[in-house]
Amino acid sequence: MSISRREFLSSSAAAATVLGATSSGTAGEKEPVQAQPRRARIGISTYSYWRYNARTKLSIEKCIDLAAESGFDGVEVLHVQMKGESNKKLQNIKRRAFLHGIDLCGFSTHQGFVSPDKARRQKNVEKTLHQIELAYQMGIPTMRVNTGGWGTSANFDELMRNRGIEPRLKGYTDEDAYGWVIGSLEQCLKKAEECGVLLGLENHWGMARTPEGLMHIVNAIDSPWLQVTMDTGNFLEDPYEKLEQIAPKTVYVQAKTYYGGGKWYTLNLDYSRIAQILKKQNYQGYITLEFEGKEDYETAIPKSLAMLRNAFDG
Structure with a gap:
């Protein structure tokens, strides 16, 4: 089939227009795609609604509903907020989150390895292994772990009055305690790897109260399955x-706010500055709100979310 000169010129012009829209001056080269800034992923701990407060001891499921409504x-x-550990209960939590289009992004647990009693330490190892399994069953990719403390404070209120510092057990040293913690956490790494649950040691009093203490433990273990959970308020x-x-070892961030004044103390944290600290390390993970103030959560949590969005996306 033959075509006229006019038809040929017309079709050639159209082809040139298409080519010009997809090339950068050299035939076959495409325009580079401009990368768009990634929006920060901001979560919320169920603790933000619960806070050990009898009036607001909401279920995990209700917290998920409220988080989705707020835009987390x-x-x-x-x-410790969970009301059961049966597989049915765990899968219902996972289902609830999925239907809301929301991630289960972290699992916050408690354990204590600072004890000269080997049986007591082993009991806490077994507890932590069980918690890793729970995280796996819910599809949660990271779990907060603690070192535990000396246990010489009467209660948490006293520990906070003393700024997180407590006397050592008589006859023992910090080096003893570091050895107990390191040996215990090492027993949890195989299970963490099998389940794909990244452990994050938090700066949560005890032997991780200081950055030096926390990094001593993480660096001594030197495993990709034990990194750091950063609590901005500790x-x-x-x-x-x-x-x-x-920050260089941080894989998960818990961001404290204190609207209405904190229960134990109040920090005036500059989250724009914290965002820059994390940006320098190319941190890509979650920023998860832990509201710890006395203001009603119904007003404090939306303010907290807006502030974090502004700091990390602004």
């Missing part, structure tokens, strides 16, 4: 310098 991207589950003095020290 993920929910961190506080283990360094009470010079927080930014200390947060910078743990």
Whole structure:
């Protein structure tokens, strides 16, 4: 079939227009795609609604509902808040989150390895192994772990009055305690790898109260399955310098706010500055709100989310 000169010129012009729209001056080369800034993933801990407060001891499921309504991207589950551990219960939590289009982004647990009693340490190892299995069953990819403390404070209120510092057990040293913690956490790594649950050691009092103590443990173990959970509110003095020290190993962030004044203390944290500390390390993970103020959560949580969005996306 033959075509006229006019038809040929017309079709050639159309082809040139298409080519010009997809090339950068050299035939066959495409325009580079401009990368768009990634929106920060902001979650909320169920602790933010619960806070050990009898009036607001909401279920995990209700917390997931409220988080989705508020516009959070993920929910961190506080283990002690759970009302059951049956597989049915775990899968219902996972289902609830999925239907809301929200991630189960973290699992916050408690354990203590600072004890000269080997049987007691082993009991806490077994407890932690069980918690890793729970995280796996819910499809949660990371779990907060603690070192535990000396246990010489009468209660948590006393520990907080003393700024997280407590006397050692008589006859023992910090080096003893570091050895107990390191040996215990090492027993949890195989299970963490099998389940694909990344452990994050938090700066949560005890032997991880200081950045030096926390990093001593993480560096001594030197495993890709034990990194750092950064709690922005647990360094009470010079927080930014200390947060910078743990940022290179941070895989998960818990962001404290204190609207209405904190239950134990209040920190006036500069989240734009914290965002820059994390940006320098190319941190890509979750920023998860832990609201710890006295204001009603119905007003404090939306304010917290707006502030975090502005700091991390602004």
